[in-house]
Amino acid sequence: MLAASPAKEIVLSGGDGELPFRCVMCGRGYRSRSSLTRHSRYECGRLGSRYTFTCTLCGKYFCRPDHLKQHILNIHGGSVAK
Known part of the structure; x- marks a missing residue:
């Protein structure tokens, strides 16, 4: 039986890899608030x-x-x- 994989994170190359802005719906991480806002508006939790x-x-x-x-x-x- 396969174990469920954890939510994928978007990791950009370079930098320290910290993703301080997290989506409350799916757990994805983002480096900037604007990227999280765009994700929330268009990609996650849309009706x-x-x-x-x-x-x-x-x-x-x-x-x-x-x-x-x-x-x-x-x-x-x-x-x-x-």
Whole structure:
């Protein structure tokens, strides 16, 4: 029988590795409060589907609007209409 794995931490290379800002929902750690806020807003604890941002060109789903914007710029070579 396999043991349950602990919550994964996001560890960036370099620095001392401390992650003082922790998500109360999933336990993930972050170096800055703004990263934790973004995680809470878009990735963890959202009601309904986690993937709420959809590319109108290909239908791919994203959980953060900045990832959708990068996708459109990198994959479709276009600008994002606001």
